[in-house]
Structures are given as structure tokens and as C-alpha cells.
């Protein structure tokens with residue numbers, strides 16, 4: 001939006017409002033969080049924001065209201081999985097199954 | 111009373127939980143595998159209610175094992191997909207990467223591999239099928255043998271070994 005304005009009114013752009021930039025930035029942050037919600041855990045093939053296959057099997061009653069035990073884990077390589085799934089796998093082989101790098105935890109979702 | 115029943119339920123829960131996870135994974139993976147079967151491969155399930163054990167028949171259309179029919183048994187244990195499927199060759203075969211007992215040497219079925227070629231829970235049944243099928247072409251490797259005798263012979267006289275393999279196929283693996 002702001003770029004179009006820029007091109008068509010290049011002769012009088014000295015008073016270009018700063019507000020445009022703030023709006024654009026907010027927009028891109030919203031897109032990013034939507035992407036993460038749709039990420040699939042490559043181990044159990046369930047979305048990382050949902051409870052993993054194991055936790056789903058455990059409490060069939062209320063799958064959607066996950067109780068906080070099934071969190072998301074990010075590695076230093078930026079790949080994410082369910083913490084449940086990944087902690088089982090690292091017992092076999094301490095590598096990220098997607099990029100084969102040595103696995104070390106960068107952060108956990110709250 | 112209640113605690114007792116509950117405890118009992120919990121004890122058997124561990125195993126049944128794992129089975130249900132494997133079976134959930136298999137429902138999707140078997141379908142995906144069937145949709146992507148190479149033309150040289152056929153599958154058959156002895157029990158249609160059990161996706162965790164099936165036969166795979168490879169009929170190579172090129173290479174040393176051309177026109178033979180090689181039957182494999184694939185077993186997927188409860189610890190899938192943390193552990194790879196088990197693969198056994200049921201047909202008598204002369205192959206550098208398959209032992210006389212039918213054990214199959216395929217890097218993607220190897221656990222604890224450090225080169226990134228081994229088993230990963232991100233792999234699917236269709237990858238295993240492609241791997242087995244490729245053992246008769248690209249992945250056939252005389253330098254990483256399970257049948258060491260055959261590989262040594264091959265190093266000494268490859269033409270002679272090729273001839274032997276062809277004869278063996280004609281005698282043992284033709285329908």
C-alpha cells in the first residue's frame with residue numbers, strides 16, 4: 001500500500017506518514033504466528049499446536065483442551081516438534097530427524 | 111475397588127497405547143505406500159485387519175536379478191516409528207547386501223546411524239519400499255557387503271559372479 005503511494009506521488013513525498021510502517025510491521029507478525037500454528041510435527045504428523053498422537057491416545061475425552069503437558073520444543077536448528085515425540089526419539093539418536101544436526105533444545109513453548 | 115480397577119487398566123495401557131499409535135501412523139502410511147508403489151513391486155496383506163505385517167514382492171525389470179521374483183516379509187513392531195520396520199527376504203538369493211538367512215542390509219533400516227542415512231521417525235513405509243526395490247539397482251553395493259564371500263569373489267572376478275547370480279536367479283527365483 002505505502003509503496004504504491006510512493007511511486008505515484010514521488011514529487012510530493014516529503015510528508016509521507018510514518019504510521020504506514022507501523023501498520024505493515026504488525027501485519028507481518030500476525031502472518032508469522034499463523035504459520036507456526038500450522039506446522040506439522042514430523043514424528044507423529046499432528047500439528048505441533050495440537051496434542052501429539054500419544055497424548056491424544058491417552059486422553060481421548062478432551063483432545064482439544066490440552067493440559068499443558070504436551071508442549072512444543074524448538075531445536076537450535078529451528079525445527080519444532082512435540083516435546084513428547086522428540087524426547088522419545090533422542091533416546092535412540094540425539095539428532096534432529098529433519099536436518100540430522102546434533103539436537104539441542106533452543107526453547108519450549110509455555 | 112476403584113483404585114484396583116484403575117491400576118489394572120493402567121498396567122495394560124502402556125502396551126495398548128503404543129499399538130494404537132503405530133496403527134494410527136500405519137493407516138496413513140499404508141495408503142500412501144499403496145499410492146506410490148513402484149511398477150516392479152507388489153504388496154499383499156495376509157490379514158486385512160492387520161497393517162503391521164505384509165509381504166512385498168519385487169520383480170526387477172533390469173539388472174542382475176531381472177525377472178526374478180523376490181519375496182520379503184515386512185513387520186512393523188509396536189515401537190514404530192521410533193524403530194524401523196523389520197525386513198526379511200524369504201526367497202533364496204545371491205546378493206551382496208542380503209545374507210543367506212535373509213537379513214537385509216539397507217542403511218535406512220539401521221538405527222543409531224551417524225551419517226544421516228539411517229532410520230529417522232520422519233521416514234515412511236514408502237521410503238522403505240523404495241529402498242528395498244533399489245537394492246536390485248542403484249543401492250546394490252558390493253563394497254558394503256553382508257554376503258562377504260560373494261563380494262570377495264566379485265572383487266576377484268566380477269564377470270564370473272554376475273554369471274553365477276544370473277544362474278541362481280533362474281534356478282531359485284523364477285516363478
Ligand SMILES: [Zn+2]
Nearest residue numbers: 041044082085
Ligand atoms: Zn509429535
Ligand SMILES: [Zn+2]
Nearest residue numbers: 052055070084
Ligand atoms: Zn504429547
Ligand SMILES: [Zn+2]
Nearest residue numbers: 077079096099
Ligand atoms: Zn533440524
